[in-house]
Amino acid sequence: MRFKKGLLRGSLIAAGTMLLLTACSPDSSSTNGKASGDKKASGTITYAGGWATNGVTNPFGSNNIIQNDLSYVPLAWYKYTEDFDYWKVLADSWEMSDDGKTFTVKINPKAKWSDGSALTANDVYVTFELQCLTGAAEGWGLSKINVVDDHTVQFQRDPKTLYSKVMFERQILNNVAILPGKIYEKYIPDNLWTLVKDWGGDKESQATKDATAKLTEYAKKAQSVNLNPKDLIFDGPWELVRTSSSQQLYQKNPNYLYADNVNAGKVVAINQTTNDVTWRALKNGELDYAGVGYSKVVYDQVMKVHKNSYIAAPMSQGMALYFNENISPFDNVKVRQALAYAIDRTAAQKIGEPIGALESGxxxxxxxxxxxxxxxxxxxxxxxxxxxxxxxxxxxxxxxxFNKTDKGWMVPNGKPFKFNVTVPNLSDWVAGIDAITNQLRKQGIQAQTSVVDTTTWTQEVPLGKYSIYANWDGGSDINPSQAFNQLYITDNNYSVTPSGKLKNTATSPDQRQEAIPETINVPSLGKVKPMELTLQLLGDLSQEEKKGLVYKLAKTTNYYMPFIPIWWQAAGRTISTQRWEWPDITNKPELENQYTYHTPFVVFQTLGLMKQK
Structure with missing residues (x-):
């Protein structure tokens, strides 16, 4: 369960001078876009996938049954490391202009589709036009795409949109798999860029409303079509052969750019309809890879057999206790700090999330x-x-x-220090919060766990209904701007306009989720404005400038205590080494991160890092 952040909109802009960016790439010199043979590709990888039994065969579809990670690849894979580095996939190189307005991508001229046809700039162009239909691309500040030649595409970026260059680059390079243009270009309206421009205008204008309706109409058509599997072509390591409600078969794509590195001739995906299905397959030695959670009992059973092992890959989200400062005494920083000292977070994590979580630190x-x-x-x-x-x-x-009596802690007016901690009905969260309220009661603080259904919780948290409540934290991204954006802006009932202005979204002053003030006095820092600092962090700054802002926000958070992180979630992945040698990820965050953000064996096979035993 994650929050989805609202998207921003951009407008038309011009090009400028280029600043070269670099990345490393797997070796594709021996492939030359031709079939590499299957002498190294006799192995089979079996893993737990997932698809709707009533879905459509459509890689752009909203109910798609294809495992896109296997069959379609992006321009590059992000390593999710501090240096913003990538592995090249379909892209040969890329450049951002000095003025930050134009991002130029050159496609590897050896890249081909599974039918042997060339993968060209038109495929990239149409792929990102599809993103405009859904509103996603406008949210990154994308305002125009130009095809320079068969292997060069320019993406025009609106610098007035509060979306940093590094995040824009990641959206273009890593976050979108390239789809075949000849299949989808029929769903793109001729006046797309006029509609995009109108969509980015005044939200109350008729032109914007009409553009929104028209783009949504085209998006639905493109996403709902059920394509003939025989008409599909693929640019990834494996192509779909057949599918059923329980299993899918993929075979190696000999025209994949890095086919020589791929040692798996086939991939079998089982449909992970329930955890029980995956647990049973792991116990029977049928799976090489799965992303699944466990109870302690099942975990012990699975890890004892078939050379299964568990990887707790880092994620940028977790569970935390949030305070509503509109409600006394939680408007007092000393009270919030006292509760932080009163809670044994490690003990709560071991009860609520003993497997698949990391200590909050x-x-x-x-x-x-x-x-x-x-x-x-x-x-x-x-x-x-x-x-x-x-x-x-x-x-x-x-x-x-406060005063402590034989009945426990009393607030300044003489009443008991008593409150509910509200938590949605997620079993691990409830167990963790129960552990915390038990800890507090033992210290004379009358805390109780209040469990509500997830729908009610989702609706009432933004309205300031709860004094203390459990919620996600971390922004679901490794970029620190996203963590602080969630904490100090979106969860504080504010949004950011496309031009970078703060907009209060609270329905009334007394209906605030966190009610964090605009200015905070922080020892050793003085007056700090966390929302303004976060806005700056969301924009284009040097690395040193960003680090300075991150420190101020981290120091402010550590003192002001707007929330108490209880644990950080881990991406729990299970691998089996009975058939395959997996790469060592020790002290290699770029490899470890692939377990969190990609289907790891796709990346590892492409890089030539997996060998069959």
């Missing part, structure tokens, strides 16, 4: 590995750890005017 708004990339050791050491400390709880609550 120092409270700074960022996932541990992200914080280590953006903050220096001295900066991290300067942050308070908030380890469990009853003496600090007593000191802080007394300094806030």
């Amino acid at each position: 120092k409270i700074n708004g960022l996932y541990k590995t992200v914080a280590e990339q953006w903050l220096s050791k001295d900066q991290l050491d300067s942050l308070e750890a908030y380890d469990p400390n009853p003496d600090k709880v007593t000191e802080l609550l007394k300094s806030a005017g």
